[in-house]
Amino acid sequence: MAAMHNTRRDFLKMAGMGLAVPISLRTYAAEPQSEEYVTSDFFLRREELTLKFHHSGAKRRLSFAHFKGTPQEWKKLCRDRLAELLGFSKPSPCQAKLVRSTEHQGVRIEAWVMQVDENLSIPAYLLCCHAPARSNRAVMAIHGHGAVEPCVGMRNDYHHQFALRLAQAGHLVLCPALRGFGPLGDMAFGDDRTCLDYWRSERGRQFTLISDAFLYGKTVIGQTIEDLLRWEMWLSDNAGFKTVDVAGISYGGDVAMTYPVFSERVGRIYASGTMGSFEGIFSRCYNAPAHGIPGILNWMDRSDIAGLNAPRPIRLHYGELDTPGPDNNSASYNETVQPALAELRAIYKAFGAESQVSLRVTPDSWHEMDIDDLKQFLAN
Template identity: 25%
Template sequence: MMRDNKRQQFRFCATDLPALRSWQRGLRKTLRETLGIQSISSRCHTTPQTEQLEAVTLDDHIREDWRIESEPGIVIPFYLLRPLGPPKIRPLVITPHGHSRNHRHTYAGAIPNDPEVIDGERDIARQAVREGYITIAPQARAFSDNRSDKNQKNNSVSSCAEWQHRSSMFGRTLIGERVWDMMKLIDFALANEMVDPQHIMLTGNSGGGTTSLFTAAIDERVTSAAPSCYFCTFADSIGAMEHCACNYIPGILNLAEMSDIAGLIAPRPLLIVAGLHDPIFPIHAVRSSFKKLKDIYTLAGAPDKCQLYIGKGGHRYYKKPVWSFAKELFNSTTLTNINK
């Protein structure tokens, strides 16, 4: 049943550019509805309230602690990292996190001797700001202060299952809510920071890769993405083994496979990062899914803008290819193969 692609309404089968664009419009609209983004949008009619709590000056950047009320009653903490030096227009990088106990604090490099940084290069926001980019490290819904009272008392990593169950009662999904939060952060950055709207990138690992991929698929203001250790097939990853409840979208396999979702990003630059020995997003399925994605980019006239990097380790972040990709992208309109 998981592999019955004939049932998928938006399985990619376009043969020319007009058909591709029509397919993207249809799938994007339906995906917005399926994720619950249309439902969220219908209750959000004002500019989100924001508040800065503190600012810390470090050796090469300023780290500000902010809050944004992305929808009524939902407050999302985030770090804003800004390089030191004269003000100038810079690329924007947003780094959503995955299932981590220290979440945005790890990504911002705010935890001394953090084993997640040492073992998995997960200080992704700090890496980005050191490359010279304005960077936002948000906290995902269902983590930290957004956990249930029970989960906070038990010191559970997240309350993803509870959030997902509650959201589903309103025709929403936790992935959709996290995508919405990213969209509001883009609004905030464009309105308040000296960011280049032609250079907006998302990158994160695991659950952060999920948010990066879906946000880029939905919001065309995202000009590039580098999801790490997520892209695969639904059938061989979350459909084949137990994953956190936040991964599941009711009805998604009636619509499309993951390569189709990623195909909504075409022809914008996309770097898929994977681990050779990742046990929960199997590499054979990553490769087969990427082959289908490459077909979409080829039809879009941009085969060179879709790349796959396979690290030699497991389920972790691989920073070198990401920042090589970003540096060349932000300084040139032509991409070379990051594997060379």
């Protein structure tokens, strides 16, 4: 929770308010002591400017409400455009190896590493109790900003160890580390000349993992979706699970809505702290850029992306107190949620599945997972 709510203050420190500047950046030639300077009173101040800039006029050309064809035609065209904007490519299966395992609170936790190619391997944790309640379904647990380890039980934060709690409830759970976080915080860690980091860095947050991907027509969320599909294929091929339910919070909630669009195995979707409009979530709610998709509002919004999952059951969750404010950089329960929910329900209605969309707002709760509601949803 603290990491989510301190982002703005951390950024201001990084930008120069209280941040120590390295000596190498402060070195300059000595100046003549007698030289005079233009006084500061001369220079223009922001109070003398008009600074109410914002982007507007999103076209949303492929939003369901604007589409004149059939729901099935909309789904294909919108899905194909989304794949293009994400820079998404259908991945091939990859091999993974078990590194180590442990027992914790009645759950067996296995640490696996998948080799994507010669330059990249990615980690995930497989959790199960001794007598799983279901033998035909698994759960993909997707963490948000922070790290994967708290989901599995290293400490408690806004995830509330939901991967561990689901395993204790009888689910087999796969909890992958996502690009840009935890052990994947610097994707070029093995190259001393390069820094492709995101959430945590000794050099400050420049989000180079995001900006570098944009230069190549890629997005980090698109590449993360490819990783999750690789893990999904591995689960199916090695553990025999044909149906995968999905649960995620915050950025993990964004991914939980988007990755199933490209999957044929996903059953149920639980998305916490997400699904309001893209418009304003960066400038107004001060979100970090992991879920940024260049040009997305020219074609669609988050309600359309979620609607591409119709007719799968989808549960949206928010904390009642997770609203915009100077100390909340998630602000997922904002004024765009209800209009987006209405758009989502309209899409599901067109597919004859309006009853499959549900909403839970947890009273007196912030940006955090509701474990009881999650377990109840996945038990159905």
